[in-house]
Amino acid sequence: MTALTAPDQKKFSSSRPVAGALLGKYVHAGPTGLALSHLMLPLLECEVAFTLAVDLPAQATPYQLTDVEAAVEDIVAVFEIADSRVPSSSPDLLKLADCMSNGALVTGGRTSGRKKIDLTKIEILLKHNGKELERGHSSRIMGNPWLALLALANAQPLPAGGLRKGQIITTGTCTSPVELIRGEYVADFQSLGTVQLTVT
Amino acid sequence: MTPSDLARKLALARSRGSIAALDPSDTIANVEEAYRVQAELAALEKDASGAGR
Numbered sequence: 001m002t003a004l005t006a007p008d009q010k011k012f013s014s015s016r017p018v019a020g021a022l023l024g025k026y027v028h029a030g031p032t033g034l035a036l037s038h039l040m041l042p043l044l045e046c047e048v049a050f051t052l053a054v055d056l057p058a059q060a061t062p063y064q065l066t067d068v069e070a071a072v073e074d075i076v077a078v079f080e081i082a083d084s085r086v087p088s089s090s091p092d093l094l095k096l097a098d099c100m101s102n103g104a105l106v107t108g109g110r111t112s113g114r115k116k117i118d119l120t121k122i123e124i125l126l127k128h129n130g131k132e133l134e135r136g137h138s139s140r141i142m143g144n145p146w147l148a149l150l151a152l153a154n155a156q157p158l159p160a161g162g163l164r165k166g167q168i169i170t171t172g173t174c175t176s177p178v179e180l181i182r183g184e185y186v187a188d189f190q191s192l193g194t195v196q197l198t199v200t
Numbered sequence: 201m202t203p204s205d206l207a208r209k210l211a212l213a214r215s216r217g218s219i220a221a222l223d224p225s226d227t228i229a230n231v232e233e234a235y236r237v238q239a240e241l242a243a244l245e246k247d248a249s250g251a252g253r
Contacts, residue, residue, distance in 0.1 A: 013231065018231055021238045023242055023246075085218075086210075093229075093230070094222075097210070
């Protein structure tokens, strides 16, 4: 999801956040591998994602934070690989049509009991071949990624009829995007665990 | 250009690992139209996945 702020929403002529669909064939459980030959100009981003235990359909009154907390099954550390099938100079709406430039999503380990983790305080360390590459923080997402999920639930942007049970909702990058090259990537999300990806 | 036409071009580019061959008429008027393309693309990708299994 993107366009969480009014200035960014103007780029899409929208008054709400917008979202690109994560198509199933591009979502991978980590540790996994990706081949650069299937990508064009990929960038790697470290993000906090949620999985939904129940649907969050459109409703007359806005969702509250407690509503979306109750709907979440798990919180997952992920890599989003941004890539694009349209030229980089394309209008934002065209990039949105291309699933907001999603190239792949790699999820970290799935466990239970993480819903109580304070998502305002997660420090992220990204390494490439064992060397520090980037640092980030979960608070880069509206101060708290839960607020991004709430905004998306209330925006109801997706064409499939709202947010659905089993979907993964990723909330935007907590690190500066880095060019994806060959090698081993590991991101430590502290209490949220790690994400691992091998690029060949 | 219809959302279906644009979705087909994007799906083809994804299958080839290339930039889509777009025409000047391949424009998106608004967010709703972008979501229609996403929906068409999702259907095409789902069909392609099924065919590969």
